[in-house]
Amino acid sequence: MEVDCIPFKETGYFSKLICDYLDHSKSLQPFFNRFPRLENFEDQLKEKKANYPALHRSILFKAINNQYKGFSVSEATADQISLLQGENTFTIVTGHQLNLFTGPLYFLYKIISTINLTRQLKEQYPQYDFVPIYWMATEDHDFDEINYFNFKGQKVQWNQEASGAVGNLKTEGLDSVFNTFSSKLGNSANADKLKALFKNAYLEHDNLSDATRFIANELFGEYGLVIVDGASAALKKLLIPFAKQDILENLPFKKVSESIEALAELSPDYTIQVNPREINYFYLLDGIRERIVERDGTFQVNNTEISFSKENLVAELEKHPERFSPNVIARPLYQEVILPNLCYIGGGGELAYWLELKSYFEAMDVTFPMLLLRNSALVMTEKQVKKVENLNLKVSDLFLKQNSFINKRIREISNIDVDFSPQKKLLEEQFQELYKLAEETDKTFLGAVKAQEVKQKKGLDALEKRLLQAQKRKLKDQVIRMTDMQNELFPNLSLQERQLNFSELYLEQGTGLVPALMEALDPLCNTFLVLKY
Template structure:
């Protein structure tokens, strides 16, 4: 196993927002609280300790015990739940949708980043306890985003007619998906484990939330991971004051809109708030709450409430009120003694819109940490890269640029016309000195001729490179095939491949390698050669 760290910037796959955040640029500093370094965590511990109530801890621990009551809980996870009752215990949290069979690879990277950071903080702050949390996005309703995963270039899909919050979806029909998936796995020891994990997760559990908890628990229980289901009455009751504030005052809309007005001066906006950032959740629907005609309406239904009625409903039926992308982070931070949220670039971008809102409602804003990101290189791929003289950093070049670079390096022909173009510019500079002594029309003619001849040389340079690529077709094909294999769809593999591909080949050693490799506070991209 060989590990190489490179700056996120050199991959070309991360946004200006994230790169500026990692570099702590002045333009982005106003939109976050403490930065993810040891000094930032020291400050965050003090802030959270002074603002988080013991009562909330007890409710949280009790709710988690009930959520785990029908699952095989490890001693370490059980101990971590007990630790949450103590005022010197804090959480490190990541969240993820309930993607079928964990979805893309970065599901693992998120959780292992969370576990490793918790362990690192235990070493740095021995007087405190740190618990890794996976927050399941059970109240999401974007089923089309989670009903599939990719395996060996094929899409494994589950079709369901359920509606509403995906965590409540029945797992009916997943036995058919299992049969299709099993056909691709073979009969190895690692294949048998994957089949067992899938079948026991989805066929033996009745809803998607329980199935996802089972799978994540099986993969990470030995590391003490605690899995939180937000669709929980006792936890929702802790959030009711903020739900009422949202309904009465539309606080998030007003505050986040002002933040966005400042943020968008330099950065792309990830999400925009609605007037009310809450859904109403039924057994088979999750619809927006809208205030119009002096009453609260549940979109696409006949459900209506007066102001008094909806506030009473919040007290009597807290489960029905589901936060959207703007308010879900607040819900998380209200019920968890959390120090840090670990997420991808898109998640970090919308969290950056929220600090002023958190301040307004007097909730401590967490540290934001870009999750570890990994490119796995097999031994076979590493040998091919070496033969083609492609460095690990060059893997991430645009394919056209990578091929051009290697073709040029592999030819004795001079394909760079920069010197010739520079020489031409010097010649025209002398002509221009003569032209200014005549009239404007002659000077314009000289300028036009310069542009024409430079453009001609540039076109010849492109044609020469194209001809050389054709001559070196074998090299071009080998580079194209290898880069497409490493970066499917010219994108990071972690966004496409499922962990099962690597587990099938390496077994549990794959997860062990990630656990040993990922360093959350290094703030660099990881290349892992296995």
């Protein structure tokens, strides 16, 4: 694949908070530990090594081995799991929901970014070992977010009633989804491989956790990816003291709220991604996952009849830690407690909420990981590249909002000037003279002058818009071809990676898709990638 780069801030698809983070804004430094450059990992290694108990390694190793029982484990993955026992082994982590058939294309980008970073770190620090981890979000309960994927502009959806943690959902009923998907794929060799992957995952495994593990293992097992499921009693025992501080003392609520206030003071454009609750845990039992709330000294499980006294809640936590499920605020801490982790790789929204958490980690005496924005990419075929060139477009223009994209291009190709900026500037200069005249004669005329300026500017704007619309009609064919191209590469006027499923690219590239992406994606490049093949 040929690779081009576009700065993230020029795409228009990333928040000011994330763009400022990528620019190493000094004002944001209190909210992260170290910026992810290769040379910065040396201090992160030392800090995590000093702050990660050896006992956690043996517990982690046993838990992961238990989770892989019944699965075919590649030699590369088995080696990586074994390495976790060593004190000089560390992890790089990404996480994702259990989306049907992996969901959006960026699922692949997340995992490939993670694997590639471990390889770069091994070259830089050969005395250490680095294990790529995919953390499955098995305890999420928002089924509507994961029960579909898009294929060639249509939604392939799993319709059924669901409650509780999605990882426990039975795969019954997915045979009809398989039949629908198969009918759309055709009969090529690559289509047959996709059918087999879907069938083996969902029709031969009992629950969504096992099905997702199978797919991720099939796609990335040869690269040594290790898949971790946090829904483990053995692993959650390590979380007990931290859960107590959350539930009984509301420490995360206090710390994260302070960080949110501090971020809001830095910029009104910093959108807060998630807000903490007084208690950041759900109770998980028999198909329910409901928030724990405190009311008058009693701890109740929302929307149920279940309640605990303080003493009984502590006893329940110590006896059955697997029944306590961390929310989006507490889960990152859980991950960093059980893993010898150096860096978390996620999308812009994920990193935005991680930036709220550093003081919370410090209060809990848990090392805060480095935060790396995952690779983002636009994949274009040779045919699409030629179409863009024939339209005399720049790929960067395609990232504009559609109306701005059309207007910019019309102004460029029109045989008349439809930009009234010079006239507006001249008008402003003329009114500056009128303001001076009013100041020197009668200041009460200032309001009338201002009103006249606004009126005439609106008149120019209206004329400009009418002329632009006339040119759009005149250049209608060009506009249609431009917008068709943009809609093809940006489905639903969104980034391709958020809409397409990997199966569309797999139909064309087959087993060569993942190796090609492995070669093209550089996790530390800090730019949006355009991949051409």
